[in-house]
Amino acid sequence: MRKPCCDKQDMNKGAWSKQEDQKLTDYIQKHGEGCWRTLPQAAGLLRCGKSCRLRWINYLRPDVKRGNFADDEEDLIIKLHALLGNRWSLIAGRLPGRTDNEVKNYWNSHLRRKLIKMGIDPNNHRIGCKISPLQNSATLDSSASSGSKENGKNTEPTKPHDGCGTNCDLVSDAASGLEDESYSLPDLNLDLNMSMVSPSPCAPQDDNKKPIHESKTSRDPHFFSSPTLLLFQ
DNA sequence: AATAAAGTCAACCGCACAGCC
DNA sequence: CGGCTGTGCGGTTGACTTTAT
Numbered sequence: 001m002r003k004p005c006c007d008k009q010d011m012n013k014g015a016w017s018k019q020e021d022q023k024l025t026d027y028i029q030k031h032g033e034g035c036w037r038t039l040p041q042a043a044g045l046l047r048c049g050k051s052c053r054l055r056w057i058n059y060l061r062p063d064v065k066r067g068n069f070a071d072d073e074e075d076l077i078i079k080l081h082a083l084l085g086n087r088w089s090l091i092a093g094r095l096p097g098r099t100d101n102e103v104k105n106y107w108n109s110h111l112r113r114k115l116i117k118m119g120i121d122p123n124n125h126r127i128g129c130k131i132s133p134l135q136n137s138a139t140l141d142s143s144a145s146s147g148s149k150e151n152g153k154n155t156e157p158t159k160p161h162d163g164c165g166t167n168c169d170l171v172s173d174a175a176s177g178l179e180d181e182s183y184s185l186p187d188l189n190l191d192l193n194m195s196m197v198s199p200s201p202c203a204p205q206d207d208n209k210k211p212i213h214e215s216k217t218s219r220d221p222h223f224f225s226s227p228t229l230l231l232f233q
Numbered sequence: 234a235a236t237a238a239a240g241t242c243a244a245c246c247g248c249a250c251a252g253c254c
Numbered sequence: 255c256g257g258c259t260g261t262g263c264g265g266t267t268g269a270c271t272t273t274a275t
Contacts, residue, residue, distance in 0.1 A: 015243070015269085037260060053261080054244065089263060100263075105242050113240095240272070246265085253259080 012046045016055055020045055024052055025060050058101045065097025069106055077103060078111060082125040 012020070027043035033056065036049035045052060058064070069077070073095055080091045088100035088107075095103065115122040 013245075035260085048245095049260085050246090050262090051244075057262095058243075086264065101243080104264075109241055236275085238272100238274075241270085243267105243269090245267075247263105248265105249261105249263085251259105251261085254257090 010046060011048055013051075016047075016059075020047065021055070021060060024056060028056060028060075054101075058099045063097055064099060069098075069110075073098070074111065077107060078115070078125075081107065081111075081122075 016024075023043050023045055027039065031042070033053075036053045039045075039049055040047045040052055043052070047055075076095060077091060080094055084090050086104075088104045092098050092100040092103045112122040115125070118127075120127050
């Protein structure tokens, strides 16, 4: 049995205070990112390493862009989600200054609803799947947790193009247009080469360190050989 | 003005993977 | 080779805010 990542007793949980933020920021500015397990103690924080990492990556990092998503960012997320499914870290990697958590939240709170309103199934980006108001909420609920806990951890990445079981047409087969004229993505001229995103400029760079967004999914050999993605290379 | 419902988002949790020993 | 550890990811939760009634 693996030890928990931290001794949960004596640990702060919940929202971060200004002082905690300051301690974490100061420490990372001095020593750089990494070694999250030992960082809290070294920085004088009563937090677990995972919590520190999350706080830094999603909130404190100086290159984190905060605020509303621009229209082109929205479009890009929708398009990337059609291609990649729920691989938020990869999607976020194409949006400078955005974090996977932020993209995920934005998708779940804004974009899913937007697509549903347009009659598009946000799970497979197909139109023509009739989504009744009742189904709407059901879809929201079920797909939000699709394939996660109920069947155990879903090790397969969400399949973006799995069939919906009807005659509905695929909305976003990469660059194809949408049948619904009211919904047309601008030609974003996406460069979807999966080049590594440059790591955070704030952290002292260690050549051995992995780029921030080199996710496990991008390491998947099948990932790069995806026919859809190759279209963009 | 009060309350319920809906929406938002920061943070937590559990799991998987890579690397080290 | 197998176990252990550190890290990163995606899903989920719950507190807080906003909107509707």
